[in-house]
Amino acid sequence: MTVERDYEPSPFSPGYGRRPLVFGGHETDLAELTDVFETLDFGESQSVLVSGLRGSGKTSLLSVLQDAARNRGWLVISDDASAGLMDRVMETAIPSLLQQLDQGTRARLTGLGIWQLNAQWEYVDRHREVRPLLRRDLVALSDVLAEHHPPAGVLITIDEVSSGKVRLRELSRFALEISHAIAEGANVMVVFAGIRLDLEALVEQEHTTFLRRSRELDFRRLSPPETRHVLAETIRIGGKRVDDDALALLVSISQGYPYLVQLAGDFAWRSSGSGPSITLADARAAQSRAITAVERRVISRVYQDLSEKDREFVAAMALDESRTKIADIVERMGVSDQYVQVYKKRLIESGYVQSDGRGYVTFSLPYLGDYIRSMNSESGPDAGRDDWQQYPPPKS
Structure with missing residues (x-):
């Protein structure tokens, strides 16, 4: 049965992990990382740490890198940091990659004595004469890929890094195997993604010292021009126009938060x-739906992740409509400045809060302050100022 539609499907992608049609921000980083797939000149990009809040674009970046790598003949291992990572990679992901290789390459790998293939050159089992190690697999794959024209390598992306003790032990062992493969000359790029505190916990593990020299990408909000570009270009590619006042409102609604950019654009498009055009009325229709959705799907969960003292800190901040003076937080919490500085540092490293001029902080996550104020109602120098002050969110 064919369903006829008199409208074009939305070009926006607010779903988890879906690659956006137009990727905003980090253009230089993205260009340099994808260049490695062509040149194999890794430089500082052999290991990469991508930090950021939920919905900040980390997983979308991984998707962009995976597509770019595959397009240049690289093999891609993509997973998350949940329990059983090592077994999934060695027993499922790598055998699956073997099936994608041509017969000559598979014959070359069989000759290395690591994998057993049948007469049809299909994967059967791993030889157990030598204890199987991920480093051996990666070096073997890298060696045969280096003989391709053009030569290629292996991209490994691990999302949702967690700082739980059990997870860190397995991740540390996984990273150690990768470091040995790299030390043996394997053409491998590894990218870990998570919130900053969890990535820092990973880097501090006993066997992950090589990650301390990783390239770091910190995903926060897009600038106002970047936000405008993503919205306008996505709409253009989708086949419509957007009125200037509608675009201005969508920029204001989304506040540069990548997930909210996709969400607001999607609601307005629908x-x-x-x-033929997205009008101011469409943008207004998207406003409450997008804000309500991001509060339920992201902000409420972020708030639940906070400790009791973290919540006291952000509640003290939420008493102000804009930025908050640290001295006021000290007074409102009734604690010492040194005590407040500890929680300020942790919240900044987590990505929920950012410095906003000397002695001031503001929320990094749009509408977090509004969310806290709504819950409560129910029960100097300009250096480092946030340029989103020029684009206040619209009143609910």
Whole structure:
């Protein structure tokens, strides 16, 4: 049965892990990382740490890198840091990659004595004469890929890094195997993604010293021009126009938060139906739906992740509509400045809060302050100022 539609499907992608049509920010980093897939000149990009809050674009970046690597003939191992990572990679991911290789390459790998293939050159089992090690697999794959024209390598992306003790032990062992493969000359790029505190916990493990020299990407909010570009270009590619006042409102609604950019754009597009343009009325229709959705799907969960003292800190901040003076937080919490500085540092490293001029902080996550104020209602120098002050969020 064919379903006829009189409208174009939305070009926005607010779903988890979906690659956006237009990727905003980090253009230089992305270009340099993808260049490695062509040149094999790794430089500082052999290991990469991508930090950021939920919905900040980390997983989308991994998707962009994976597509770019595959397009240049690289093999891609993609997983998350949940229990059983090592077994999944060695017993499922790598055998699956073997099936993608041509017969000559598989014959070359069989000759190395690591994998057993049948007469049809299909994977059967791993030889057990030598204890199987991930480093051996990666070196073997890298060696045969280096003989391809053009030569290629292996990209490994691990999302959702966790700082739980059990997870860190397995991740540390996994990273150690990768470091040995790299030390043996394997053409491997590894990318770990998570919130900053969890990545820092990983880097501090006993066997992950090589990660301390990783390239670091910190995903926060897009700038106002970047936000405008992502919205306008996505709409253009999708086949519509957007009125200037509608675009201005969508920029203001989304506040540079990548997930909210996709969400607001998607709601506005759907509101426009079969019309050729997204109008101010469409943007207004998207406003409450997008803000409500991000509060339920992201902000409420972020708030639940906070400790009791973290919540006291952000509650003290939420008493102000804009930035908050540290001295006021000290007074409102009734504790010492040194005590407040500890929680300030932790919240900044987590990505929920950012410095906003000397002695001031503000929320990094749009609408977090509004969310806290709504819950409560129910029960100097400009250096480092946030340029989103020029784009206050619209009133609910």
